[in-house]
Amino acid sequence: EAQVTQNPRYLITVTGKKLTVTCSQNMNHEYMSWYRQDPGLGLRQIYYSMNVEVTDKGDVPEGYKVSRKEKRNFPLILESPSPNQTSLYFCASTATVANSPLHFGNGTRLTVT
Amino acid sequence: QKEVEQDPGPLSVPEGAIVSLNCTYSNSAFQYFMWYRQYSRKGPELLMYTYSSGNKEDGRFTAQVDKSSKYISLFIRDSQPSDSATYLCAMAVGNKLVFGAGTILRVKS
Numbered sequence: 038e039a040q041v042t043q044n045p046r047y048l049i050t051v052t053g054k055k056l057t058v059t060c061s062q063n064m065n066h067e068y069m070s071w072y073r074q075d076p077g078l079g080l081r082q083i084y085y086s087m088n089v090e091v092t093d094k095g096d097v098p099e100g101y102k103v104s105r106k107e108k109r110n111f112p113l114i115l116e117s118p119s120p121n122q123t124s125l126y127f128c129a130s131t132a133t134v135a136n137s138p139l140h141f142g143n144g145t146r147l148t149v150t
Numbered sequence: 151q152k153e154v155e156q157d158p159g160p161l162s163v164p165e166g167a168i169v170s171l172n173c174t175y176s177n178s179a180f181q182y183f184m185w186y187r188q189y190s191r192k193g194p195e196l197l198m199y200t201y202s203s204g205n206k207e208d209g210r211f212t213a214q215v216d217k218s219s220k221y222i223s224l225f226i227r228d229s230q231p232s233d234s235a236t237y238l239c240a241m242a243v244g245n246k247l248v249f250g251a252g253t254i255l256r257v258k259s
Contacts, residue, residue, distance in 0.1 A: 041193070072249075077158060079238065079251035080194070087245075127193050136182040136242035141193030 039064045043128050043142035051150055058113045058145045060128030068131045069111040073124040118149045153177050156250030165259045169226040173239035173250045180241040183215050185224045188236040229257045
């Protein structure tokens with residue numbers, strides 16, 4: 038089954054404790070992206086990757102890091118999480134570019150206390 | 151001003167009603183227009199995808215794009231309780247994709 042898999046689904050952590058949210062897709066997609074979803078603000082792009090070793094900032098990249106060492110994986114790293122990063126995070130992928138239909142994971146709800 | 155404006159709702163309708171969901175945008179360069187549906191505790195899934203102005207129909211769903219007015223709509227005919235979800239519009243040009251905030255729809259049986 039074609040899918041984007043995120044882990045964990047739920048995460049509660051404390052300020053400053055480094056964490057990684059994993060994302061994997063099995064569709065051989067070149068383009069992958071991370072979004073955060075907040076009430077009233079919709080989906081905002083954090084980082085995206087056009088292919089292996091090619092990443093770029095989205096609209097809200099501050100406080101986040103990403104890497105794309107393999108085509109299927111695109112982890113999101115929070116080196117020093119803060120309470121304002123409490124949000125619902127989605128990983129997405131598509132075959133080519135951002136204007137193609139995106140396949141989303143089921144989300145990671147992060148709470149930073 | 152946001153690039154894409156979407157009324158968050160919630161919009162509550164009886165089963166069988168015709169639903170109209172709308173988005174306006176300010177960037178006239180947008181070329182691709184999408185509607186995603188998001189159920190609770192799930193990721194968004196693509197519902198409709200259009201490239202140009204006009205209407206596109208898929209079963210009970212019709213997507214309408216009016217580039218001259220910078221306005222897009224999604225119509226749902228014979229709405230069902232299973233249509234209860236958040237509907238997000240999205241617009242793209244090149245590698246730029248912008249989402250609306252989403253409209254919560256509740257269809258009551």
